[in-house]
Amino acid sequence: LNELTQRAAGADGGRFWIPVFLLPFLLLYGGFTLWPLLATLYYSLFNWDGIRPLNDFVGLGNYQRIAGDAVFWLSFKNTLVFAVVETAVKLPLSLLVAILVTRRWLLFKTFFRTVFFLPIILPVALAGLVFTYLLNPANGALDSFLTDRGLIKTPIDLLGHGNTALVAIILVAIWQIFGQYMVYWMAALQNVPEEAYEAADLDGANELQKLIHITLPMIRPVALIISLLALVNALHVFGVVVTLTEGGPGQASYTVSYFIYNEAFREAPFRYGYGSAAALLFAALAFVFVAGQALIARRAEQLRRDYGV
Amino acid sequence: MAVLARRPLRRRTYLNLIAVPPLLLVSLIWAYPFLWTLSTAFKTQLGAFTAGANLVPQPVELDNFRRAWVTAGFSDYFVNTVVYALGSTLIELTKSALCGYVLARYRFSGRDLLYRVIVLTLFVPVISILIPQFVLIEHLGLLNTRLGVILAQSGGAGALYVLLFTAFFENLPQDLFDAARVDGAGFVQTFRPAHHRSGRHLPVRSQLERLHGPAGLHPGSAQPPEPGRGHAPFPGHPQLRLDRIRGWDAHLVRARSSGLPGLSGLLRARAGRGSQRLITEAALSELRRRADAYLDVEPPSVVRKRVLPPSGDIHDYLSLAPYFWRNPDTDDGLPYVMADGEFNPAAMEIPDKPGLYLLLDLVYVLGHAYRRFRRPEHAEKAATCLRIWFLAPETRMNPNLEYGQGIPGVSHGRPVGLIDTREIGKVLEGAMLLEGSGAWSAADTGLLRTWIGHFLTWLFNSAFGREEASATNNHATWYQAQAAAMLLFCGHLDRAREMVERGNRLLDEQVAADGRQPQELTRTNSRHYSMFNLLGFCRLARVGDQVGADLWEHRTPSGAGMGAAIDHLLAYWDAWPLPTLGPMPADNVEFLEVLYGAAQHCGARFAVAWRERSAADDLSPIFFGPLNEGARRQP
Numbered sequence: 001l002n003e004l005t006q007r008a009a010g011a012d013g014g015r016f017w018i019p020v021f022l023l024p025f026l027l028l029y030g031g032f033t034l035w036p037l038l039a040t041l042y043y044s045l046f047n048w049d050g051i052r053p054l055n056d057f058v059g060l061g062n063y064q065r066i067a068g069d070a071v072f073w074l075s076f077k078n079t080l081v082f083a084v085v086e087t088a089v090k091l092p093l094s095l096l097v098a099i100l101v102t103r104r105w106l107l108f109k110t111f112f113r114t115v116f117f118l119p120i121i122l123p124v125a126l127a128g129l130v131f132t133y134l135l136n137p138a139n140g141a142l143d144s145f146l147t148d149r150g151l152i153k154t155p156i157d158l159l160g161h162g163n164t165a166l167v168a169i170i171l172v173a174i175w176q177i178f179g180q181y182m183v184y185w186m187a188a189l190q191n192v193p194e195e196a197y198e199a200a201d202l203d204g205a206n207e208l209q210k211l212i213h214i215t216l217p218m219i220r221p222v223a224l225i226i227s228l229l230a231l232v233n234a235l236h237v238f239g240v241v242v243t244l245t246e247g248g249p250g251q252a253s254y255t256v257s258y259f260i261y262n263e264a265f266r267e268a269p270f271r272y273g274y275g276s277a278a279a280l281l282f283a284a285l286a287f288v289f290v291a292g293q294a295l296i297a298r299r300a301e302q303l304r305r306d307y308g309v
Numbered sequence: 310m311a312v313l314a315r316r317p318l319r320r321r322t323y324l325n326l327i328a329v330p331p332l333l334l335v336s337l338i339w340a341y342p343f344l345w346t347l348s349t350a351f352k353t354q355l356g357a358f359t360a361g362a363n364l365v366p367q368p369v370e371l372d373n374f375r376r377a378w379v380t381a382g383f384s385d386y387f388v389n390t391v392v393y394a395l396g397s398t399l400i401e402l403t404k405s406a407l408c409g410y411v412l413a414r415y416r417f418s419g420r421d422l423l424y425r426v427i428v429l430t431l432f433v434p435v436i437s438i439l440i441p442q443f444v445l446i447e448h449l450g451l452l453n454t455r456l457g458v459i460l461a462q463s464g465g466a467g468a469l470y471v472l473l474f475t476a477f478f479e480n481l482p483q484d485l486f487d488a489a490r491v492d493g494a495g496f497v498q499t500f501r502p503a504h505h506r507s508g509r510h511l512p513v514r515s516q517l518e519r520l521h522g523p524a525g526l527h528p529g530s531a532q533p534p535e536p537g538r539g540h541a542p543f544p545g546h547p548q549l550r551l552d553r554i555r556g557w558d559a560h561l562v563r564a565r566s567s568g569l570p571g572l573s574g575l576l577r578a579r580a581g582r583g584s585q586r587l588i589t590e591a592a593l594s595e596l597r598r599r600a601d602a603y604l605d606v607e608p609p610s611v612v613r614k615r616v617l618p619p620s621g622d623i624h625d626y627l628s629l630a631p632y633f634w635r636n637p638d639t640d641d642g643l644p645y646v647m648a649d650g651e652f653n654p655a656a657m658e659i660p661d662k663p664g665l666y667l668l669l670d671l672v673y674v675l676g677h678a679y680r681r682f683r684r685p686e687h688a689e690k691a692a693t694c695l696r697i698w699f700l701a702p703e704t705r706m707n708p709n710l711e712y713g714q715g716i717p718g719v720s721h722g723r724p725v726g727l728i729d730t731r732e733i734g735k736v737l738e739g740a741m742l743l744e745g746s747g748a749w750s751a752a753d754t755g756l757l758r759t760w761i762g763h764f765l766t767w768l769f770n771s772a773f774g775r776e777e778a779s780a781t782n783n784h785a786t787w788y789q790a791q792a793a794a795m796l797l798f799c800g801h802l803d804r805a806r807e808m809v810e811r812g813n814r815l816l817d818e819q820v821a822a823d824g825r826q827p828q829e830l831t832r833t834n835s836r837h838y839s840m841f842n843l844l845g846f847c848r849l850a851r852v853g854d855q856v857g858a859d860l861w862e863h864r865t866p867s868g869a870g871m872g873a874a875i876d877h878l879l880a881y882w883d884a885w886p887l888p889t890l891g892p893m894p895a896d897n898v899e900f901l902e903v904l905y906g907a908a909q910h911c912g913a914r915f916a917v918a919w920r921e922r923s924a925a926d927d928l929s930p931i932f933f934g935p936l937n938e939g940a941r942r943q944p
Contacts, residue, residue, distance in 0.1 A: 015637065018411050022423075025408035025471060028400070032464025033430050036441030040433075043440070100328055105321040107329055115336040118343050130346050141345060175342065207324065225476050229469065236434050257434050264440070272440060279437025287432040298884055 044277035049270040062277035072278055075254040076285065082170055082255060083234035090174045090181055091230055095223075097178075098185030099215065113182075120179035127176040128243020135159055135168060162252030165245050169253060173240045181230065188222035189215065224297060231293060235286045256282045350374070392455055397463035401470055404463075409474025424475075427468045593681065600678030600687050603671045608694040609664030610704040616659060618712045619721045625707050626665070628729055629656035630714040643718030650833035650890045662729055668698050669732045676739030679746055688746035692753070695740055699760045700753075708764035710773065724776040724784075727768070731787040734794030734848065737761070741798075761795050768792060782828035783838055785815055786845035793852040802856050809853035812846065813863045816874075822867035824877030834890040836882070843874055844899050847906035861910035872911035875903060879918055897922075 044063070047056040066072050100106060101113045119127065134141045137157040146152045158168045196214045205213070238257040241247060247254040247262065254262075256278070264275030344364055353370045377383045411417075412424060442461050443452075451457030611626055618625040634653050635642035657663050675691035678684070697704045713726015740757055743749035768774040769792075777788045789808050796805035819826050819842065829838040850860035850871065864870045882900065901923055907915035 018415055018417050021407040021411045024400075024404035028404060028460070028464035029427075029468070031445055032442055032461060033433075033438065033468065034426070035445065036438035037430065037433055039441035039444070040438055097332075100332060103324075103328075105324050107325050112332055112336060115340050118340060122343070122346070126346070127342075130342050133349075134342055134345060141341075175339070178339075222476070225472070232431050232469075235432075236436075238434075238436060257436050260434060261436050264436075276437060279434050283433045283437075287429065290432065 040276045041280060043273050044280055046273040047271075048273040051270070058273070062274050063281060065274065066278050066281055071251050071254060072256070072259055074251060075256045075259040076282070078166060078253060079235060079237065079255045079257075079282075080289070081166065082173075082237055083231055086170050086173055086234045086237075087227070087230045089170070090178060091227060093174075094178055094181035095185045098182045098189060099211065101182075102186055102189050116182050117179035119176050122176065124176060124239030125243050127172060128240050131168070131172045131244060132159070159245055160249055162249060165249065165253040169237075169240050169244055172244060173234075173237060176240065177233075181226065184222075184226050184229075185219075188219040188226070192218045224294075227297070228290065228294060231290050232286070235290070389455065393458055393462060396455070396459035400459065400463040405470035405474050408471050409476075410478050412471070412475045413478035427471055431468050431472075596674065596678055597682060599674050600682075600684075603675055604686060604690050606667065606671065606690075606694075608697040609660065609667050610697050611661050611664070611706040612704050613660045613664065620711070622707065624705060625712055626661050626710055626729075627659055627712045628662040628714055628726060629653075629659060630716045630723065630725075631656045633716050633719075636718070641718075645717045645719065650837075664698075665729060666732075668694055669735045672739035673735035674739070676742035680742045685747065688743050688748040691739060691743055692746070692748040695736070695743075695749070695753075695757065700756055705760075708760055709767040709771065711771070713773075722773070724773040724780070727773065727777045727791075728784060728787055730764075731791050731845070733761075733791050734798075734852075737794060737798040758799050762799055765792065765795050765799065768795075781818060783842035783845055786812070786819070786842050786849065789815065790845045790848040790852070793849055797852050797855055805852060806856040806858045809849055809856065809858040809860055812849045812853070812860045816846070816860070816863055816870060817865045820865055820869045820871075820874045822865075822869050822873075824869055824873035824875075826874060830887060833888070834893070835887050836885040836889040837893050837896055839874075839878055840882075840896065840900050840903060843871070843878060843903050846871055846874075847903055850906065850910070861906075872907065875907045875911060875915065879904070879915070 043054070045057060045059055046054055047058045047061070048054050097112070097116055101109050101116070103109075106112070122130070135143075135158045137143055137160065142158075143152075143156065146156075156164075158164045192215055196218070197210060200210050200214060236257050237255050238261065241253060241255050241258045242261075245253045247258050260275045260279050260282075263271045263278065341364075348364045350373055351369050351371065352373075412420060442464070446452055446457040446461055449457070449460075451460065612623050614623070614627060616627065617623055618627040630645070630647075631652050632649050633645035633647050633656075634651070636644060636646050671694055672691045675687045679687040679691070699705055710722070710726045710730065712722040713729050714723050715721045715726075716723070737757075740749065740754055744751050744754055768788075774788075777784055779785070780788065789812055793805050793808040796802075796808060819828055821827055826839050826842055829835060829842050832838045846860065853860045861871055878900075901919065904915050904919035904922065908919045
């Protein structure tokens with residue numbers, strides 16, 4: 001190895017090493033993401049159950065049917081509501097907690113960090129399961145707690161009604177994923193040099209001023225990436241829905257991923273071609289949605305322009 | 310002392326009183342489902358359904374664990390999960406780190422396409438590509454194997470982590486990589502974790518020191534000092550060593566690499582924005598700090614270099630082109646090849662250019678510091694450095710740039726080398742501010758004026774000078790700007806005015822109707838050069854202010870002018886629409902100077918922009934180029 005790098009040291013060996021560095025990623029990415037994606041595109045043009053020979057070519061027929069499929073559009077609406085609300089709640093909250101637990105002055109830092117991180121170590125499936133018990137109107141912890149204290153008279157069935165089911169899904173999803181975003185934010189906050197705060201202390205800046213003038217501007221570049229991630233991940237919500245409501249009641253809490261899963265894998269006859277078309281259509285819509293967000297964010301950034309980097 | 314020590318303690322308690330109770334409350338709610346899960350594991354089946362919100366299991370049931378582990382086969386699941394998790398994490402990390410590193414640090418054909426495709430695939434629901442993944446695994450003969458699962462898991466969701474790693478590597482300071490290269494680290498060594506263990510600000514200095522060691526120069530480029538010349542070998546002084554790393558702006562690099570006092574000063578000022586008194590104090594104390602820091606600097610001189618210019622005269626200034634690199638296709642690396650915008654740190658190993666840049670800033674800062682604080686040591690230091698660089702027969706620089714920005718294997722010097730002296734106006738202003746200090750007299754300024762006169766003669770009559778004057782981009786601008794500053798210094802006011810007025814023609818040639826500067830936009834670092842060229846125009850225009858020529862107001866045939874060009878720059882500064890390399894270290898300071906100039910001459914909108922973007926130590930124009938404070942005292 002040493003000999004190799006020495007030989008290539010002229011232009012620091014880039015021409016040899018760049019392909020070598022890229023290769024592992026490209027192999028796996030090509031095989032398990034790009035090729036499947038193209039295959040999906042191909043399948044979406046067929047009426048296919050994923051098992052029998054692929055010979056019933058329907059062209060854009062699947063897409064046409066999706067455009068008129070009320071369940072798909074309900075799922076789409078639910079997914080958007082979920083993604084927007086979940087992101088809008090979890091990002092600021094996790095940032096706030098991350099800021100608090102990284103302050104040098106805070107007591108019991110480790111305790112708080114542990115508590116907020118804990119749920120992420122539960123698998124999504126288990127988190128969903130736990131909450132079906134906790135939210136069960138017959139004997140669940142939430143209703144017991146509320147009725148025991150006389151706060152409500154009749155038990156409420158959060159998961160049993162369309163709108164509250166979605167709310168419950170959002171809350172559980174936030175609870176479950178919170179630790180991950182807290183850690184993202186904490187990583188971003190570590191990039192803020194301590195001297196910046198010391199300097200601000202010298203000038204008697206209070207915590208709010210430090211937050212507005214130092215912390216937020218300095219984590220802004222990372223914040224954009226984290227928001228993008230959060231939004232994209234939220235758009236693909238699946239596990240919580242499966243374990244908490246299975247899309248119910250009825251189809252009230254369907255999300256697009258669950259819709260696809262349902263079409264392609266759950267109810268025979270499987271409609272894999274149809275599911276593929278739905279996936280691609282949704283990917284395109286999601287891209288437009290997130291790209292729109294990013295565009296707006298950049299626009300806002302340009303307008304604010306109060307920070308020079 | 311006691312008061313000082315108690316205050317932070319009280320504040321700490323106060324903050325905790327506010328923050329801890331709500332955090333505790335939320336923590337309890339947060340932990341509840343988790344604790345419930347935990348307690349349910351100890352409950353009997355019946356107990357789990359009748360306990361309500363109660364967390365204490367009654368009776369305690371331990372058999373659940375035995376049944377899960379043995380009867381339900383959990384032991385196998387557990388082993389599988391650990392294997393999958395470790396295996397896919399390892400693969401995921403390796404491939405994403407390698408790919409992210411290359412994406413962040415290297416330009417190669419197809420890079421942008423790859424990046425975009427990765428971003429696009431983020432939007433595809435994983436579930437939708439499950440079947441093709443399944444088919445692939447089957448074809449590989451890995452169906453129902455652990456390896457198959459690991460591959461599918463680590464192959465399917467790679468896009469996200471690559472983007473994270475790319476962002477991480479992009480955020481590492483370029484200095485680290487440059488330093489590693491200076492150190493002779495190859496591609497793989499530069500990637501190795503040791504070089505970005507810290508990944509952050511503060512350890513930069515220790516990193517650099519560790520990388521360079523105390524020896525200073527990089528072995529291999531250093532030639533033994535020529536015997537009999539009597540000059541000391543280039544000392545391993547931290548100031549100059551650090552200059553090699555980037556060397557664009559001596560004090561800025563130094564500030565960046567020495568625990569960031571510059572940044573903290575900047576932020577300190579930002580935190581206190583709005584208080585005019587604090588702003589002025591901050592600026593002055595920053596000036597004082599920089600001036601004091603220069604007191605310990607080894608005076609730079611052209612005779613410190615260890616290589617002789619082709620003339621054989623050590624007094625000739627010698628520098629290498631910054632954007633040229635060893636030729637990877639030849640054994641001796643010659644001729645060097647260009648990578649526009651990519652600094653070759655080896656070019657700064659010849660101490661003339663870092664020395665010159667240091668001198669320009671040092672004299673300027675010490676001159677202004679002396680004028681404000683009247684400390685004799687400031688004036689003495691500046692005077693010593695001036696004499697060593699320009700006047701003392703043993704150490705002076707010859708007044709020419711015949712060997713500026715040479716390219717090994719191509720040429721010994723080039724017209725564009727004149728860009729090296731573009732800031733010479735700062736030294737001239739600093740020298741005049743020293744007058745009357747006892748260390749530097751008007752007669753000394755006269756000697757310096759003679760040197761400048763010789764240099765101007767060379768500038769106007771040499772082949773290089775004439776060619777540089779006819780450049781079509783920022784080189785022409787900076788040629789005019791420095792020539793005008795020197796003419797002013799030498800008292801040739803009419804010729805200085807002529808020089809400024811020629812700037813009108815440059816604006817006509819270089820600024821498009823909408824304010825773009827097409828010649829600068831062709832550069833790889835198009836944002837920087839668009840700003841850099843306008844900085845040159847600002848300097849030229851400021852000389853014009855002294856001699857009755859108004860470049861600020863000039864309108865090109867298409868109706869544009871400096872205002873339009875700066876408008877364009879300001880509009881796109883934060884979201885530059887063209888491909889451009891990352892910012893140079895001094896970009897923000899220089900951009901502020903452009904805005905400051907525009908604020909005074911081109912309209913209130915620039916004043917707003919300038920104030921919004923300035924931290925307090927920038928709010929004082931002290932840290933900008935020549936203020937012509939000395940020039941007003943010109944005879």
